[in-house]
Amino acid sequence: MREATVVSQPNPLQRIPGVAIVLALLIALFGTIAPGFLSVANLSNVLVQSTILTMLALPMTLIIMTEGLDLSMGAVLTLTSLCVAIVSLATKSMLLGLAVGVLVGAAFGTVNGWLVAILGIPPFVATLGTLGMAQGLSLIVSDGQSVVGIPHSVRDIYSSTLVGVPVPIVMAFVTYAFFHALLYHTRFGTYIFALGGNREALRYAGLSPNRLLIAVYAIGGTMAGVAGLLMTARMNSGHPTAGLGLEFDAIAAVAVGGTSFERGNGWLLGTVLGVIAVGVLRNGLNLISLPSSVQVASVGVLVIVALFLDGIRSRA
């Protein structure tokens, strides 16, 4: 009897090898074949460039833990990045731009959650629909053109440092701390595990799974808004295809990081390692002068391999 009540907790030690080995292999590979890969400047460059992806991949982890998916994240980031650019250009205020971007992102996230939780539409189709909507709105607000001439206060966010650490890395670190505390140290986090693992239990406990689910997607949209600010700062402009395919890199990072698509367990630190693995892969391929198209294709292969391994492990 006692054995039957023991819940089989996902053992982090079992998962560390997967993503750590992938990362170590990638670093060893590019350290050997790509000149300048292991230089401090390049490695810190990889980290800084991974910050936007970190902000998408962490909420994506929560969404995938609920057996969901958010395909709209890249398009929503594009839209919020344009909002930041347009509003800060019009008002000369970076904070107002950020506020509008975050609001638009949160609105899209809430709509995603509402479609999935209340209407019961499968997540991948619901968010494919909102992907089209965000893409369309991006084209409409920008008229297909880049938004340039935005205030320096926006650009400075990406290039300035705080006690020697680049601000984007500080932001990514704060984001990680927030998600770590949220998932592992609050009741809400425990409910997220239950959303994927045992939704019925939540209902019996008198909680509304629907409201929790909407909250999870809303967090995703909100983070796309924050990441939109970084994207605008990085490019020093708003562009109607800025976030194209970023949701796929986020899904790749989550998959490589060992979060399962079917069993409601997730691992935030694994996702961060997954983000770095994707960043290292893209940076390394870039250094050996392979075009970005090859990078896109290899991230695709990385996801398929990671999911294949995930499938094997879940059956083992």
Next chain:
Amino acid sequence: MTDITKEAISPPRSFLSQDAIQVFYRLLAALLICAVLAVLSDSFLSLGNVLNVLRQASLTFFIASGLTLVVLTAGLDLSVGANVALSACLAGTVIHQTGSPVLGILTALVVGGVVGLLNGVMVTALRIPSFIATYGMLWVLNGLTYWYMAGDTIHGFPAGFRQIGSGYLFGLPIPVYLLLIFLAIGTLFAQRSIWGQEIYAIGANPIAARLSGIPVARRLLLVYAVSGTMAGLASIIFLSRLNSAEADIGESLTLPAIAAVLIGGTSLFGGVGTVFGTFVGALILTLVLNGMNLLSVSANWQPLVTGVIVILAVWLDMQTRRRSQ
């Protein structure tokens, strides 16, 4: 007891079945849209525009018809647009190099089919959920196509080849004839062949299908391969219509194809829907986009409207299913 038995043995798709009624509603919707557009725009009922709508709808239909079979098995193929782009670019190269349209057409069909087969392998042998597997494939194909083309455009094909996409026969565009042929083949295959019925069975209940001896993995492979081959076919029509191939031609194709399937009444949860419904779905979507065009709404609005239509279609489908249960 008797009621239950009667229900269990009644034929699943008789004349004027649930499917037929659903398609009938959609035809009415298409007619209603036509009526509204005829009132709002003078040029809607012109012969040129009607033929244009039919040709446009046939392009969406080619991609969507193969996709319908995938969705009938409760799967999804998000790679169709990227597949069209890769097939078109490779076929364009072959035609340029060899001067033979036949070899080009074969190339497109084979490339499309092989990509579809790979999707099928990922779904069946590697057991990756179809929407993720084909989404990964989308980016692999996109990457390959952009790398292969390196920003180039392949332009100018033999006049005979260009007839496929832009020619006329007895006053009707040639793609419309192809549409009718593939509509007939698709409907006969899905509704009247044993393999087609097995595909419905797999979508309705994969475990029951397996237990009743249907080779589920092989049928799924077939379905994804057909979806890929139809994308290859669509790429030929695009190639000969545009008279050029570029890496980005597939980017705006996937969402409309999925929209056509879902508007046509094929359920995302599998086992319900028809190829004819998808044709009507393609027609409705094309009418809406064509109407926006005629009313001088900027093309920038098209993704937004298509996205809303996808969500509305799924929601309507779920409402009708809930009511019928």
